Amino acid sequence: MADKLTLPKAKFSHELTAAPVDPTMKAAEATTAKLYRVPVDKIKPIPGFNVRVESPEYVAHRDMIRQSIANNGFDATKPLAGYVAKEGDENVIYVTDGHTRLAAVQEHNADPDTPEAEEINVLPVMVHSKEVSLTDLTVALHTANNGRPLTPFELGVVVKRLMAEEGAKKGEIAGRLGVTPRYLDDVLLLANADAKVKQHVAAGSVSSTMAIQLLRKDSDSAAEKIEAAVKKTAGTGKKATKKHTGPKMQKVKVSVPFASGDDMKEIVKAVAAKVREAVAAEEGEDDTKLAAVDGTVNLVIEVPAPEKPKPAKKAPAKKAAAAKPAKKASTKKAAPADDAEEAKPAKKASTKKAAAKPAKKSKAKADLGIEGAEEVGEDDEVAILPPKVSSDEDVPDDEEVDI
8 A cells, every 4th residue: 555645533622712803814914805916835734624535536627727827827717715814823714615725826926847937826706704613614625615526435534523523413414514414424434434444445546335335334344354455446447345354145036835724834944955055164063154155144024015095095085076066066056157259268368378377387487588598486496316326337237047
């Protein structure tokens, strides 16, 4: 394995004391319109706050941004987010969102091939208000991230920090981060895993999906299995997957028929005999000790399905059907009051009015001037989906052998 990566710490504390914004910006020679334009050397990260792991994937992403900045300049429409705080007796400007872009600019400026005239010396910064807490900034590491999403491990560190706060509840944290409670539990498994597991996941030697599956199954043996799997793929440039954690498995189908009146003990004995045929046991007096092999016994028992209570479901349907003729009868009573010929056009007219209503709605929503575009109403909600864990590569289907 390559040099160990520096991983973010789950235990994090920092005394965040708000400082006056305007004097600090003036002292930093920052100018402002709607945003502050701050010299790059006056912007600094909160020590230990950023949860990004400088993995090969991260470095490649940062270098891609650096190249884009070299070609196109810094996109001023996407400012950094910052917080003005006290650091000892000094007022400082912390970056709270945009760590990767700041690092890319610093790399660009430090490159000896970058002409001095093309260095970026000032960056736009949107400053948080004094009321923002460290918890708010920690949540924003995930929710305010519009670039490269946090990896499951990095998000796990965020969750672990939030869980360490007094009175923290999983449900509330999941809601603030926009993820499901199950996904929150999964990323916590990674954040609480063995140090070797964290290193392999952070380095991309093994997928988060596989690590989570092994940790769920047996957290004590997960590290050993992952270590062995990574050794098998060392030097190939490929991630370790489930197929690298042990021998190739096959499914052995067994069948034990039974009939009404059969002895239950005899049925169980027949099933046990089939299991003995499929699973290797050590030689001995009773052959009850399994050989050095792992596996799973899944039982599927076929029995008659219970009948569905159909009559109970049909009864409400008949009542609903009986109610329809009553509506028709009321329509017929209204017809004799006037001439039948005149009543028909009245129905058509009401139909046209009903058809006109959707047209008005579509007019109200089409005011963007783009066909098919609709304005989001006040009652409409935007769905927030949890980030997905990237899946392992396809593994060939297991073989099936009949006995």
